[in-house]
Every structure is written in structure tokens, then in C-alpha cells.
Amino acid sequence: MNLPVILIVAGAILAFALLVILVGGPSAGKAKTRRLAMVKDRHAASTEAVVAAQMRKTIQSGRAGDSSLTNLLPRREELEKRIRRTGKNWTLTQYMFATMIVFVVATGAMLVVRAPVLMAGLVGLLLSLGLPYLVVGMTIKKRVAAFNSRFPDAIDLLVRGLKSGLPVTETFQVVSQELPGPVGEEFKGVIERIRIGNTMEAALQESAEMLGTPEFQFFCITIQIQRETGGNLAETLANLSDVLRKRAQMKLKIRAMSSEAKASAYIVGALPFFVFGVVWTVNPSYLAGFFVEERLIIAGIGGLIWMSIGAGIMAKMISFEI
Template sequence: MTLPTLIIAACFLAFVFVVLLFGGPSVSKAKSRRLAMMKDRHAASTEAVVAAQMRKTIQAASGQGSSLTSLMPRREQMELRLRRTGKGWTVSQYMFASMGLFVVMTGALLVLRTPFVLAALIGVMAAVGLPYLATGRLIKRRVAAFNARFPDAIDLLVRGLKSGLPVTETFQVVSQELPGPVGEEFRGVVERIRIGNTMEAALQESAEMLATPEFQFFCITIAIQRETGGNLAETLGNLSDVLRKRAQMKLKIRAMSSEAKASAYIVGALPFFVFGIVWTMNPEYLSGFFHEQRLIVTGLGGLVWMSIGAFIMSRMISFEI
């Protein structure tokens, strides 16, 4: 077995050891689960019993997977994040993808004769950061697709209510007529209502899944109308108009800030572009950044300051509507 292979195997084992060391089971989470089991055992209402059965089913299904997933810290949040992507990925797949990325990145850097500590550090950063950024991008894309078609779903609900259909039937129509994330979320709402959840609870679960203010406005509208009464079709029509105006305002802000974003991308990519050109033409001139400690510290400091500047610029062009 060659030396690079041994180094890659050692990096992989070190990564697994770190996961096992810092991702062990939490005592507070175990206590919370025991308290939840006691509450479910003495639940009085039908809705509480149904919710308890659903939690038991989900826990049983998740327990059939790999035992490695139980070692991940904040596993529930990661499961929710993966469900938000709409891809059906599991925590086990996410962890194995991260480990594989760590091994590939670290091994490639070691083949290029990068120092072991720097290669391992870059490998850990890639294994932790790239899958997280990828899932975040997928979530953002799915939420954007949902918000783009959500006013059409509300208009379809309004037409169904004006024709005399009940609210649950209009939800079923939307789930069948509209494709993509809108149909999937309304289909989930209909299924949760069928198994015994209230409409408010079913809508709130979808709102927590999407984490978007547009759907939260819709849930609040439905809840207020069911408590106080009134013309739901007219209220939803006004909500659809408000959501369309919000979308137009977001597009206007994106157009006005596009020039600043382009300038930030050019300025931020220029150092890396120049580094790559110089490295291609004269590798020895920049080789000190990979083995001299002072240059390594200087390079990492420059990356940190550039990251701070990019974060500040991103917050300056970010507006809440």
C-alpha cells in the first residue's frame, strides 16, 4: 500500500473519530424524549393521540436506518433541512456524501504535495460546508418555485370557494391541478387532514417546513377566518394581490442591486483569478503559500477578511419586504 493511500485512510479514520467524539447522544434529548413518551401515554384528546402515533411511526422508520445517523448532532434539524429540499434524501446519505467529499478533497491535495494539516483542514471545511451550501441552494430554489406559483394556487382556491366547494375540497383541487412544490405541499396538507389532524395543525406543519412568510400569511388568514367568520374568498383574493405585489417589489430590488452584485463578484473573484494565473505560469513563485507558516497565516488572514467584506456587502444589499 502506497503512502498517499495510507494518508487518505488515516484522514478518513480521523474524520470518523471526530464524528464519533462530538456527535454522541445527548442526555437532554433523551430526557425530552422520555417526557414526550409519558405525555403521549396519558394523552386525553384525539388529536394528541393521533400526533403521538405519528411520532412513533416516524421514529420507528428512522430507527431502521444506519446507526451512524444517531451520532450526528442536531439530527432533527438536519432531517427537516433535507425534507425542505424535496429530494427525499436521508441523513445517512448526507453523512456518507460528506465523508466521501472529505476523502476526495484531502487525497487530491495530498497528491499535489500540500501539507497534511492544511489538506486536512481544507478537506474538513469542504466536507462540512459544500453539502450544507448545496442543500441550502436547493431549499432556496424550491421556496422560490413555491412562491412563484403560490398566488395562482390562492386564485384557484378563490374560484373553488366562490363555486361553493368547502376549503378542504379546494385544497384537493390545488394539489391535483398545480405541479411542483405547491401541489406537493397542499397534497401533504390534505393527507394530514385525512388522518385526523386539524386544518390549522396541518397548515402549520407545512408552514414550518417551508419557513416562508407568504405561506405563513395564508395560514394566519385561514385561522382568523375560521375563528371570526367572514368572506374567505374575498380575504384570499386580497392576499393574492398582496403576494403578487411583494413579488414585484422583490424583482425591482433585485434589478436595482444587480450592478452592485456584479461588482462584488468581480472584486471578490479577482484575487483568486490572479492567483490561478500566476500559479499556472510560475508555480514556484507561489509555492511558499503551501509550506511556509508565515505565508499560510497571511493567506488565511486574507481569506478571513475577504469573507467578512463579502458578508457585509451581502447584508447591505439584502432587504426585508
């Protein structure tokens, strides 16, 4: 049995072992702490304690699919928040399992085509770390774009409801029922948080942090200022809707003007890797020194560093703040 087959089998066994650990139950210490908290919640007398207990149960039920190994991740809370922002029912355990699958498949594919072990490991590591992160980022970006495209319509619906005499919370309920997609989901979440005892400002701010978009942050600030100072909320929201529509138009203009620079950046950045792949396919021995000789390895790493710096500079040049 040759070396690539051995490495593939070893990677599959390692992935299976990690999967068994991932799907394992929680530790005994955490289970004991959770039981003590449940006993305290059962005998809680104040309304605030009951609400806090209910929120704690909701959070624990949402994390039921995660295992103890995910607690070892650095910045776990930020990664969980990023996964929740996708609007999908994905868990951190599934994210880690997808990362392992990508590593095993990519490394095995590189070894099958007789690539060097170092190259196969680096490619597998880069793909396993980058591909799931990229998929999550694209899903978040798609959801935020869908939210921003329909958000002015939601504000117009709020304005019509306020002008007809409905309170703000009732107009939120109307928006959650009438508008499908991310807009309705977010307003539904706001209504649910208000019903369990949160203030309107806190419920809106939680959605704003989850979305991470300035458009909804403008809306939260408008609501908060109106509740503190008073005034015609319907007229203020109508002006905000007009501003958001003009902001979206400006973004489309900037995207059209910077599309040529983005295309050039993509071509220049992908060209060295494309040429390397073509030459490797035609004559692998010609580039084998990049994985053996120290001087060529240092030169290759230096080239990757300078390409990364150049890509960062080009990204900053075509990034515009509105």
C-alpha cells in the same frame, strides 16, 4: 509507497469504516424502548392515543434509514428538517456519506497534484462541509421559488372553489390534485395531516415551518383570522393573491437593481483565490511559505478573516427586506 498514496488509502479505509458504522443497525436500548412503545400503543383505548401511535409509527418509518451515529450530530433535528425541506427522499445518513466522499476525493485530488498536506486537508475539509450544505441550500431555494411562483395560482383556485360553495378542505384537495410540483405536494400534506386528526391551523402551520417562506405564513394567518372572526374568506384570499403577485414583482425589480453589485462582489471575492491558484500553478515554491512559515500563515489567516468580513458587509448591503 509515497506519502500522498498512503494518505489516500488511509482516507478510503476510514470512509469505508464509517460507512459500515453508518449502515449498522440501531442500538439494543432503543430497540427495547421502541418495542415497549409498540406494546403500549397496541393496548391504547382512547382515540387520541391511537392517533398519537399512528403519528409515531410514521415518524419512525421515516427515520428507518438513519443509524445510531447520526444521533451524535449537533443540532440533528435542524439538519433533518433542512433535508426534508428539499422535498427529496434524502436521509441524514446519505448526507454524511456524501460529506465523507467529498472529503476523500478533494483531499486525494489535492495530494495527487502535490499540494502540501495542510493545504489538502483544509481544502478537503472546507469542500466536505460546504459543498453538501450548499447543494441542499440550492435545492431548498429552488423548491421554495417554484412554490412561490405557483402559490398565487393556488389561491385563485381556492377562491373559485369557495365561491362555488365548496368547503375549505375540499378546495385544498382540489389544489393538491390540479397543481403539480411543490404547491400540490404541500397541500396534499396538509390534507393528510387533517385526516389523521390535526386541526387545520396546526396542519397549515407545520407546512409553513417546513417551507419557511413568508408567503405561506401570510396565508396561514389569513385562514386563522377568518376562522376566528368570520367574514368573506374568498374576498380576503383574492386580496392576498394580488398582494403576493405585487410582492413577486417587487422582488424581481430588486434583483435587477442589485445584480451589478452582486456581480462586483463575486468578482472581488473570487479574485484573490483565482490569483493564488494561478501563481501556485506557475511557481509553487513562491507560495510554499504560506504553509510553513508562521508569519505567513498568520497573515493568510488574517486575510481570510478580513475577506469574510467584507463579504458579509457586501451581502448585507445588497440584502433588502420586502
